[in-house]
Amino acid sequence: MAKPYDIRMSNAGIDELHTTTVIDEQGNPRDIAITGERPLTIYLDKQEIVTLMTLGTHPELLTIGYLRNQQLIDAPEDIISVQVDWEVNAAAVTTRNPDRDFSNLTAKRTVTSGCGQGTMFSHVIDSLDSLRVQCPPFSAATIYNILNQLRDYNEVYKQAGAVHGCALCNKDNIHLFIEDVGRHNAVDAIAGWMWVNHITGNDKIFYTTGRLTSEMVIKVAQMHIPLLLSRSGVTEMGLTLAKQTRIGMVARAKGRHFLVFSGKEQFIPQ
Amino acid sequence: MAKPYDIRMSNAGIDELHTTTVIDEQGNPRDIAITGERPLTIYLDKQEIVTLMTLGTHPELLTIGYLRNQQLIDAPEDIISVQVDWEVNAAAVTTRNPDRDFSNLTAKRTVTSGCGQGTMFSHVIDSLDSLRVQCPPFSAATIYNILNQLRDYNEVYKQAGAVHGCALCNKDNIHLFIEDVGRHNAVDAIAGWMWVNHITGNDKIFYTTGRLTSEMVIKVAQMHIPLLLSRSGVTEMGLTLAKQTRIGMVARAKGRHFLVFSGKEQFIPQ
Known part of the structure; x- marks a missing residue:
């Protein structure tokens, strides 16, 4: 297996479950585990891209995979660092091309994913x-x-x-x-x-x-x-x-x- | 219960299940039912808004509810008709305000839903x-x-x-x-x-x-x-x-x- 790309990544994965007190159908209290869910806002070279709701176990990989699948980053070697900070629920990604303007890209993106899933869909069918x-x-x-x-x-x-x-x-x-x-x-x-x-x-x-x-x-x-x-x-x-x-x-x-x-x-x- | 709004709606709900032949773990063939899934592209006053993947049982209500929840239509009385045609997988909606330009609205929309779920989220939290x-x-x-x-x-x-x-x-x-x-x-x-x-x-x-x-x-x-x-x-x-x-x-x-x-x-x- 080749050496992983040299990306400076935080290690902010969280694994915790939360506990809450519920009452059952007979009115008896019971402590049970519930799943965490928190927002993670991705900033790509300081530009806000999206907020994902996530469990939070692999926020760095989620961020990279999201940017890859949305085709907002072309190659892993373009990524310098991915730093997740749960104090502000943010993932900050820096790349070797910090001057790209994502307002266009994301406008286009949203035509594809938010408002033109049909278009995306036809593209995928075509390809x-x-x-x-x-x-x-x-x-x-x-x-x-x-x-x-x-x-x-x-x-x-x-x-x-x-x-x-x-x-x-x-x-x-x-x-x-x-x-x-x-x-x-x-x-x-x-x-x-x-x-x-x-x-x-x-x-x-x-x-x-x-x-x-x-x-x-x-x-x-x-x-x-x-x-x-x-x-x-x-x-x-x-x-x-x-x-x-x-x-x-x-x-x-x-x-x-x-x-x-x-x-x-x-x-x-x- | 008040009289429903006078909207001309098709009645294109489909209820069918599909059947396919699978083989089980021992190699025996078996016919089973599978769920339909098809694209439905919504056109609002002839402007393409979105394609939803749906089972297709209530396409007219889905179309109206989607446009309501995306705040692309303000009131049900603004809707003249909703016509679904599965030949082309399309729902055509006509309103009393056909001159609205949704390219702006949908650009904004996609900033909210596709690229700024965080923004939407904060708004909702605020409200x-x-x-x-x-x-x-x-x-x-x-x-x-x-x-x-x-x-x-x-x-x-x-x-x-x-x-x-x-x-x-x-x-x-x-x-x-x-x-x-x-x-x-x-x-x-x-x-x-x-x-x-x-x-x-x-x-x-x-x-x-x-x-x-x-x-x-x-x-x-x-x-x-x-x-x-x-x-x-x-x-x-x-x-x-x-x-x-x-x-x-x-x-x-x-x-x-x-x-x-x-x-x-x-x-x-x-």
């Missing part, structure tokens, strides 16, 4: 051929192996619920598992980690606790990952896009059961 | 006092009654998963239950229905299958609904905002169990 991967052969044993290993993760979920988990795996190991209040954040943080550490997607498997909608499939395709595994269900458009990009899609994966939705010809039952 | 409601007394019997009635809904979820459901209730009845691939769509569609039918929120209860994050609590506060019920968990910020706006919050509500997170002093156990 799906370039995102095409090839689902490799995969066995039931591989899926069971990943599901078994994932049992040790999902810590916040087990204690407090209200989060989604995403994992980057290969057929033998879990490389990284990230939980967040929004699965988009979890995906972005994993994309940030891959970018900073020169990790390619073509031999990986992506796991999520969340549903496989069109947006999830597009994000995974953009990471060049050929096999997608979910504890939840799929939508029809998610499935259509998976077939078009030749991503293998395994869903409703829980315990000893799962269903193969695409890449069926690559599946090796035990 | 929380004006959104304050008063959670009414509520009993365990009321919660059980709603949960019992909801069993007859959630049809798409039961068959295909991959959707969230939201319901507008009072203490005796379910007024409206809407499922969608994004719970934001379901909330928007309910907001559209309330707007068109002169329905006020102050005597209502809002139910969702989804988690109670900050965003959900803010949306419910904006609808002036004082009691929020969820099958899922809560986040810490969701809880903080509920306490601040005095919304009663009941979560993890399933079967015979639920937990009261805020409005505890208003709760009447059996």
Whole structure:
């Protein structure tokens, strides 16, 4: 594995759960854990870009992955530092091109994401051929192996619920598992980690606790990952896009059961 | 109940599930239902506003509620017609003020939603006092009654998963239950229905299958609904905002169990 890019990063990940007192249906008080959720405002070379609501476990990777996926930074070597300060709920990113004016970029951006998701969507549909991967052969044993290993993760979920988990795996190991209040954040943080550490997607498997909608499939395709595994269900458009990009899609994966939705010809039952 | 506003609306709601053939973990083929998901591009007086990914059951109400919540339409009486055409995946809205230029509005909009969620967020925090409601007394019997009635809904979820459901209730009845691939769509569609039918929120209860994050609590506060019920968990910020706006919050509500997170002093156990 190549040496990670030399980016000065804070290490401001927080892992805490909060405790609150509730009363149950019979009126009895009970202390329970609840999931943290806090705003993180990203400043890129001192220009405010966005505020994300996050659990806060990987704020630096989330920031980098967000800027990557929004195409506001072209290459990881452009980043000098990412400093997260929870006193002001801010992530300050400095780059080697501090004179770029993001008011234009973000105006354009918002036409794409906020007001023209259709446009973005058509673009992605148009570019799906370039995102095409090839689902490799995969066995039931591989899926069971990943599901078994994932049992040790999902810590916040087990204690407090209200989060989604995403994992980057290969057929033998879990490389990284990230939980967040929004699965988009979890995906972005994993994309940030891959970018900073020169990790390619073509031999990986992506796991999520969340549903496989069109947006999830597009994000995974953009990471060049050929096999997608979910504890939840799929939508029809998610499935259509998976077939078009030749991503293998395994869903409703829980315990000893799962269903193969695409890449069926690559599946090796035990 | 006042007469609904006289808006010419298509009736293009679709309810269909799709069927696909999957193979299970042992390699056996199986036909299962999956959730539809399709793009709907909203044109307001011929200007493209946004594309939403939706299940498609209530496209007209979703369109109206989206435009209301984005503050792109000020009053329901301004709307002449909402025509949805799935041949082109479009919702065409005509208003009595066709000369407004939305390129400015949407630029501003996207600064708020796409690139300045922080700004929106601070605004909302600043205006929380004006959104304050008063959670009414509520009993365990009321919660059980709603949960019992909801069993007859959630049809798409039961068959295909991959959707969230939201319901507008009072203490005796379910007024409206809407499922969608994004719970934001379901909330928007309910907001559209309330707007068109002169329905006020102050005597209502809002139910969702989804988690109670900050965003959900803010949306419910904006609808002036004082009691929020969820099958899922809560986040810490969701809880903080509920306490601040005095919304009663009941979560993890399933079967015979639920937990009261805020409005505890208003709760009447059996």
